Amino acid sequence: MRAFTPAAKRILLVDDDIDDRELFVEAFSFIDDPSIVSTLEASDKLLDYLQSADVLPDYVFLDLNMPRKSGKECLKEIQQHESLRNIRVIIYSTSINPRDVAETYQDGAYCFIQKPNSFSDLKNILQKVLTSKARSFSLNGGYIFAGSQNS
Amino acid sequence: MGKDDEKCLLSDCTFIHLPGYAEFILTNRLEFFVRRIVEYSFEVDLPLLRHLSSVSREELVAISMSSNRTLLEALANNEIPRYINESKENWLANMLPVITREQILSDDITLLSHIRRTIFLEVLADYSMNPNEWSDIMKELDRFTVMLDSTLINTYLLLQQERLEEVGRALEGRETQWLEAQAIGKIGSFEWDLVRNESRNSPQCLAIFEIDDDETYPLEKFIQYVHPDDRKKIETAFVESLISGECKCEFRYEKNGNEKFLLLSGMVGYDDKIPVRIVGTVSDITEKQSIIQKLEASEELNKQAQALTHIGNWSLDPATGEMEWTDELYRIFGMEPQSEKITIDSVRPFFQSDHGRLMVTGLRYALRSGRVPESHFRISRRDGGAKIIKGKGEVIFDKNGKATRISGTVQDVTNEFLLTEHLKDRERYLDALNRSLAQKNEQLTNKNKELESFNFIASHDLQEPLRKIQIFSSRILQESAEGLGSDVLLNFEKIRNAANRMQKLIDDFLAFSQTLNVPSILEPVDLNAILHDVQIDLLPRIADKKATFHFTNLPVIDAIRYQIKQLFINLVSNSLKYAHPEKAPHIHISARKEKSQDQSDVAVITYRDNGIGFEQKYAEKVFELFQRLHNKNNYSGTGIGLPLCRRICENHNGSITVIAEPMQGCTFTIILPVKNS
Numbered sequence: 001m002r003a004f005t006p007a008a009k010r011i012l013l014v015d016d017d018i019d020d021r022e023l024f025v026e027a028f029s030f031i032d033d034p035s036i037v038s039t040l041e042a043s044d045k046l047l048d049y050l051q052s053a054d055v056l057p058d059y060v061f062l063d064l065n066m067p068r069k070s071g072k073e074c075l076k077e078i079q080q081h082e083s084l085r086n087i088r089v090i091i092y093s094t095s096i097n098p099r100d101v102a103e104t105y106q107d108g109a110y111c112f113i114q115k116p117n118s119f120s121d122l123k124n125i126l127q128k129v130l131t132s133k134a135r136s137f138s139l140n141g142g143y144i145f146a147g148s149q150n151s
Numbered sequence: 152m153g154k155d156d157e158k159c160l161l162s163d164c165t166f167i168h169l170p171g172y173a174e175f176i177l178t179n180r181l182e183f184f185v186r187r188i189v190e191y192s193f194e195v196d197l198p199l200l201r202h203l204s205s206v207s208r209e210e211l212v213a214i215s216m217s218s219n220r221t222l223l224e225a226l227a228n229n230e231i232p233r234y235i236n237e238s239k240e241n242w243l244a245n246m247l248p249v250i251t252r253e254q255i256l257s258d259d260i261t262l263l264s265h266i267r268r269t270i271f272l273e274v275l276a277d278y279s280m281n282p283n284e285w286s287d288i289m290k291e292l293d294r295f296t297v298m299l300d301s302t303l304i305n306t307y308l309l310l311q312q313e314r315l316e317e318v319g320r321a322l323e324g325r326e327t328q329w330l331e332a333q334a335i336g337k338i339g340s341f342e343w344d345l346v347r348n349e350s351r352n353s354p355q356c357l358a359i360f361e362i363d364d365d366e367t368y369p370l371e372k373f374i375q376y377v378h379p380d381d382r383k384k385i386e387t388a389f390v391e392s393l394i395s396g397e398c399k400c401e402f403r404y405e406k407n408g409n410e411k412f413l414l415l416s417g418m419v420g421y422d423d424k425i426p427v428r429i430v431g432t433v434s435d436i437t438e439k440q441s442i443i444q445k446l447e448a449s450e451e452l453n454k455q456a457q458a459l460t461h462i463g464n465w466s467l468d469p470a471t472g473e474m475e476w477t478d479e480l481y482r483i484f485g486m487e488p489q490s491e492k493i494t495i496d497s498v499r500p501f502f503q504s505d506h507g508r509l510m511v512t513g514l515r516y517a518l519r520s521g522r523v524p525e526s527h528f529r530i531s532r533r534d535g536g537a538k539i540i541k542g543k544g545e546v547i548f549d550k551n552g553k554a555t556r557i558s559g560t561v562q563d564v565t566n567e568f569l570l571t572e573h574l575k576d577r578e579r580y581l582d583a584l585n586r587s588l589a590q591k592n593e594q595l596t597n598k599n600k601e602l603e604s605f606n607f608i609a610s611h612d613l614q615e616p617l618r619k620i621q622i623f624s625s626r627i628l629q630e631s632a633e634g635l636g637s638d639v640l641l642n643f644e645k646i647r648n649a650a651n652r653m654q655k656l657i658d659d660f661l662a663f664s665q666t667l668n669v670p671s672i673l674e675p676v677d678l679n680a681i682l683h684d685v686q687i688d689l690l691p692r693i694a695d696k697k698a699t700f701h702f703t704n705l706p707v708i709d710a711i712r713y714q715i716k717q718l719f720i721n722l723v724s725n726s727l728k729y730a731h732p733e734k735a736p737h738i739h740i741s742a743r744k745e746k747s748q749d750q751s752d753v754a755v756i757t758y759r760d761n762g763i764g765f766e767q768k769y770a771e772k773v774f775e776l777f778q779r780l781h782n783k784n785n786y787s788g789t790g791i792g793l794p795l796c797r798r799i800c801e802n803h804n805g806s807i808t809v810i811a812e813p814m815q816g817c818t819f820t821i822i823l824p825v826k827n828s
Contacts, residue, residue: 019619094614117618117654118625 008034009130010055013092014043014074015063020115024061027122033130043069047077050084057087059110059130064093064100072104079108090129165229168284169291172271173226175278181223185216187270195266199259202250214248226295235299239306252310260303264296330354337435343417344428359413359435361406378403378410385415392419393426401436412440454478461563465493465544469518469554472496483540483563485532503529503537510542518554521546527564539568606664613657620650659791662717663776663798673827676712678705678756682740685719689727696727702740706754709827714799721792722819726760729781731814737761744825752825753805761816770809803827 013024021039028037038057040049043066050056060078064071071091078084088110093100096114104112111129116122176184189211192200203211225234245252271292275285330353333339339356343349352362360373377385381402392398399416417431454477457463463480467473472495478488484501491497495514499507506528517523523544530538544559624647632640682702686693708715723738730736742756765773765780772778774797777790800807805823 017615023622094618115618117621118629119622120625120629122622 008036009059010057011035011037011059011061011130012049012057013037013039013061013063014041014046014066014071015039015061015092016041016043016066017063020063023119023122024126027119027126030123031127031130033127035130043067043071043074046074047081050078050087051081056084059088059090061090061092061113064091064095064104072100072107075104075107075109166226166231166291166295168287169295170227170229172275172278172288173223176274177220177223177227180274180277181216181220184223184270184274185212185219187273188219188266189215191266191269192263195262197259197262197266198256199250199254199263202254218248231295231298235302238299239302242303242306243310253314255307257304257307260300260307264300268292268296334358339433340431341417341433342428342430346427356433359433360404373404376404376406378405388415389429392417392429396421398429398431401440411435411437458482463561464558465561466556466558467495467514469514469557474498480561483532483538483561484530485534485536501530501532503531506530513542514557517544517546517557521548523557523559527568537565538563539565602664606661614654617650617653617657621647621654624650656789656791659789659795663791663795672711673709674712675707676710676715677707678715678742678754679703681712681716681719684716685723688720689723692724692727696730696736698727698730698736698738700738700740705740705742705756706744706825708754708823708825710803710823714802718796718799718821721796722758725792726762726817729762729764731762731816734761747824754823754825756821756823758819758821759816764811764813764816766813767811770811773809774807 011028013021015021015024018041021041025037025039028035040046043063046060046069062071062074071093075089075091078087078089089108091100091104091109091112092115093112094115096112101112113125113129116125189208206214222234225231241247242252242255247255272289275288279285279288333353333355337355337359339359340353341356342351344351352360357363360376362373374382374385385400385402388398388400396419397417398419399414401412401414403410404413405411412435413433414436415431415433417429419426420428420430457477457479461479461483463483464477465480466475474493474495476489476493481488481490484498495511499511501507502510509526510528513523513526523542523546525541525543528540528542530540532538541562541564542559544557546554547556547558549555624643627635628640628643628647635643679702682700682705686700726736726738737760739759740756742754744752745755747753769780773780773793776794778794797807800821800823803823804827805821807819807821809817809819811817
């Protein structure tokens with residue numbers, strides 16, 4: 001349980017791709033919002049990481065296609081733990097299979113983001129997700145998929 | 152002899168001389184007199200004696216003694232009328248000694264008088280020597296004899312009369328019976344006098360011919376009421392009968408409106424070889440005829456039924472092995488109907504391999520069980536062909552439980568059998584086909600799985616490095632452009648374009664392959680709203696090309712919203728891409744409702760542009776995957792857009808076709824159901 005609400009947002013990316021982890025961290029340096037970003041390579045270590053963490057992250061970005069444990073499995077595990085339910089889980093995937101979008105929203109994902117093709121798009125998207133008060137993101141920019149589209 | 156004379160004789164019956172003589176015989180010569188009468192009776196062979204052969208001579212003498220004593224006493228006492236009367240009464244009352252009244256013949260009466268008179272004369276010499284007295288006695292004796300004889304003869308006649316009457320009554324009874332029999336049997340009799348040409352007809356005969364009260368009706372006159380078609384026949388029968396002596400003819404007869412069948416049969420009577428009469432009977436056989444006709448009809452029907460169903464009947468005498476076959480059964484065996492006698496031995500060689508033995512075993516089994524089990528046999532026909540037959544039957548037993556007959560049916564089931572075989576073949580073939588289909592299905596399932604994983608590779612693994620190329624080249628262009636030469640920047644720009652193009656290819660390909668795979672929801676989709684959305688999505692390019700649209704009153708249809716949007720995005724993109732070099736693109740969309748073949752509503756949407764079009768011979772080619780009509784340097788396209796449109800339409804149980812002309816634009820006709828389930 002969090003004893004206090006930190007001013008800076010705590011963000012965790014779980015992704016086996018080193019390039020994506022680097023780009024992700026770099027993009028946050030351009031975002032005008034206090035945040036603490038960490039990354040995790042091994043998805044099968046996520047639960048241990050969260051349960052042993054002093055402070056839980058506010059956002060967990062999950063890649064879908066990872067070795068040993070997929071992003072979907074990670075999402076389900078998080079949702080199964082009462083103590084982890086307040087974490088906003090954001091799917092961060094290359095593929096935008098509508099079935100995956102539908103399933104992950106059903107399993108409690110906060111939103112579904114396609115990994116952008118340009119660095120500036122990545123910065124914009126992350127800015128939007130972190131600063132939005134609700135999940136009603138504008139879909140005009142692409143990349144972000146609403147759960148209601150397919151369910 | 153008149154009655155008066157008889158009375159006279161009987162009344163004048165007092166004798167003068169005879170009583171004394173009778174008295175003499177009674178007293179002196181009775182035994183001799185009786186014995187002589189008996190002796191003489193044998194001499195002259197009195198017929199009556201034949202009935203008395205069992206009586207001895209002495210007994211006869213004793214009987215005669217009694218009767219002659221009565222006679223002599225009557226004569227002696229001059230009581231002749233009483234005696235005659237008593238004799239008559241005794242006779243009539245059948246109270247004669249030893250014999251019955253019917254045994255006396257007229258010969259007996261006269262002969263007995265003669266015998267008695269002779270013996271009287273023999274004894275006379277003992278009584279008197281006076282010739283005059285003899286003469287007197289003789290006269291009185293003759294008179295007595297006449298009196299007695301006449302009475303006895305009359306009595307005899309009376310008896311004969313009685314008997315005649317009895318016979319007559321019996322005959323009358325017989326005739327009544329005969330006529331009744333005629334009425335019951337509907338048989339009439341006639342006697343046709345050919346010489347006088349008249350006929351004596353029994354009442355039943357008249358009733359059959361419907362003739363009233365004319366017993367001498369000439370039989371040939373009835374010919375006018377004979378059915379015209381049968382007149383020749385009956386005339387011929389009569390003429391032939393005069394030679395053959397017999398006639399028999401069936402004919403139709405109609406007098407008072409109702410036709411009947413009559414049978415006439417007769418015998419010709421001849422007088423010195425000349426036919427003089429025909430005696431015969433006529434009977435009404437209408438009922439019999441109709442029954443025969445029905446039987447013939449039903450037999451004919453049965454024959455037809457047998458021929459149609461190829462069922463024949465047979466019947467076997469188990470004692471002799473002789474069989475009776477119907478016509479159809481002969482045909483089944485390839486023989487002329489009834490052309491030869493069939494026995495169990497003659498039929499056996501028809502059966503192939505051991506089927507003959509099976510058939511005989513089946514019949515033998517039937518004699519015990521009462522039933523011929525249903526069995527199939529293969530036979531070789533007389534005319535060479537082979538047949539499959541199905542036989543069964545039942546046994547008829549007499550009251551002692553002995554089998555008297557086996558009868559049953561045989562059906563030609565060759566066709567059915569062949570059909571069954573054929574069906575079995577088909578079944579085996581279909582089984583094989585099914586197995587092969589199952590294999591193919593499995594292969595297809597595997598292929599689908601492969602394809603799915605390929606999709607995944609395409610959507611994820613291919614995009615992964617591509618995205619890296621894009622994101623890093625875009626970073627260089629955006630963040631480090633100042634430090635690079637213009638050549639390097641141009642090359643980076645080319646890398647980015649190629650990557651973008653590949654990105655688009657992958658996206659289109661994925662959209663196409665997912666069109667069928669995605670679970671989707673049908674909802675009312677307003678095509679007007681869809682086109683507005685499309686215009687917004689494609690706004691920069693529309694503005695760039697200065698394209699204009701015209702559409703009004705498009706329908707609302709049950710559809711998958713994003714697929715329909717994709718459909719129009721693809722069509723509009725195409726129109727913009729293949730715009731006429733000298734004309735601004737104009738897109739015209741209209742729709743109307745029509746009834747499809749199954750009477751459901753369909754929307755027929757016509758989408759027309761004024762672009763560069765293409766030759767009509769490519770109208771189907773443009774819907775094939777990865778088929779491009781234009782060089783990609785001139786027109787950027789992936790060859791997926793229109794195939795995806797077709798896939799979307801088919802996904803909605805609809806269709807899309809195109810008519811085009813080079814430089815004259817394309818006209819797409821899209822047909823989509825208004826209500827979809």
